[in-house]
Amino acid sequence: MATIRKLRGRWQAQVRRRGMKPRAKSFDSKAEAEKWARDLETQVDRFGAASDTKILERTTLDDLLKRYKIEVSPTKRGAVQEIQRIDVLQRHDIAHRTLIGLSQQDMASFRDERLRSVAPSTAVREMAILSHVLEVAIRDWGMPLAKNVVKLVRRPVIRNERSRRLTGDEEQRLLGSCEGGKIPFFKTLLVLAIETGMRRSEILGLRWSDVSHNRRVITLTMTKNGSGREVPLSQRAFDALTEWKTLAEDDRPMVFPMKAGSLEQVWRRLLVRAEIKGLRFHDLRHESVSRMFERGLNMIEVSSISGHKELRMLKRYTHLSADDLVGRLG
Missing domain, CATH: 1.10.150 (DNA polymerase; domain 1)
Structure with a gap:
């Protein structure tokens, strides 16, 4: 047992164990002294030697x-x-x-x-x-x-699920507003996001060498979850990429030569021109994945395209349109 006593206005804790030199330390409060003694005794009991705990003190x-x-x-x-x-x-x-x-x-x-x-x-x-x-x-x-x-310690609960999807003519307004911007490839970038569900980092890291025109597939060698995957391209996405490839004036290896900070600035200006509120760029991934389910793809098929490793996480993105599901219910 540790000894706790008041000495010259301060609280001193002393710990004695057989086979070790007594250890003592002074504190401003009794609670601090008791805590130090308890922690030291726990460490000594586990490792069997007080010398092992000295490094923890310094x-x-x-x-x-x-x-x-x-x-x-x-x-x-x-x-x-x-x-x-x-x-x-x-x-x-x-x-x-x-x-x-x-x-x-x-x-x-x-x-x-x-x-x-x-x-x-x-x-x-x-x-x-x-x-x-x-x-x-x-x-x-x-x-x-x-x-x-x-x-x-209990971790805080994160409640950041979003159900925001493109409604009405928002998609047409977004793409139409790209015509008035200074970034020639931004419309293609948005089409790719909507059609493939790729993450922002994956889109901005895309190289022309990753695009297989023969197979109509994008090969991502490294993604957020630490593994690669192949993303099939819809005809719409493939046509948009092909058109941008013919218009590109240089031989840069990157499909979209833009940094994440610049994309956010362009995105905010685009929303103002399109008069759209409450939409984040990441919501396009929600939109894309939800459309895949609405087209009849199953959970495994969607996860292979979107790159979700855990199917329970994929459920957060399946904000299906009730109107579109009515017809499938019969």
């Missing part, structure tokens, strides 16, 4: 985040975004906690505080990073942590 979560940002993040496809999120985490108070003192309650408090200023999806991504950082520290870096405290 290592902060920020130390792990710095190492992870250098060694692990650069190996990921979303390295830039992850490093940006780690920069945010390093500015948070929890980054200064030592590993010996990092608790389930700390993570719960972090979660609740973040939810007061960011969306649940952002908080979930940040917690996922913290969880993987601790997991790597335990499995690969030899940190004698008894548990991954992030896994013990």
Whole structure:
């Protein structure tokens, strides 16, 4: 058992175990002293030696985040975004906690505080990073942590399902408004998004070498979920790509030479010209997948085109038109 006593105005915790030197530390409050003693006893009981826990007392979560940002993040496809999120985490108070003192309650408090200023999806991504950082520290870096405290905390519920689809003549207005823009290929880009359900990153990363004109298929070697796939082209999508290929004035390898930030700016201006509200570019993926189901494709067929690995995730995109389904019901 640990000994907690008040000494010269501060609270001192002392832990004794057979076969180890006594460990003592002073704190401003009794609660802090008790917590340190409990954490130290847990670590000693698991690993059997107090020397193993000393590194946890001098290592902060920020130390792990710095190492992870250098060694692990650069190996990921979303390295830039992850490093940006780690920069945010390093500015948070929890980054200064030592590993010996990092608790389930700390993570719960972090979660609740973040939810007061960011969306649940952002908080979930940040917690996922913290969880993987601790997991790597335990499995690969030899940190004698008894548990991954992030896994013990309930994750925020994300409710970002959208059912927005193109209605009325919105598609015609979108494509027609492209004529007044300065980007010659933007109409083709939209047609491809509507017809194939490809993600924005997949469309912007598309190369002419990925397009098989003989097979009428696009080959994506690497996608968001970490695997490649082949996307069949409808006649409409194929014709739009072929027309753009003949109009392109240079031999650039990229089908659509545009960055994600530029696409968002062009998209916002296009919505203003088309007088359309509440539509996001990603909604075109919802529209495309829903149309595939309305055409009679089954879940497996749609997933092979859209690239959804989990069928339960695909259900979020199947916002079928009731009017179109009436005829099929008979």
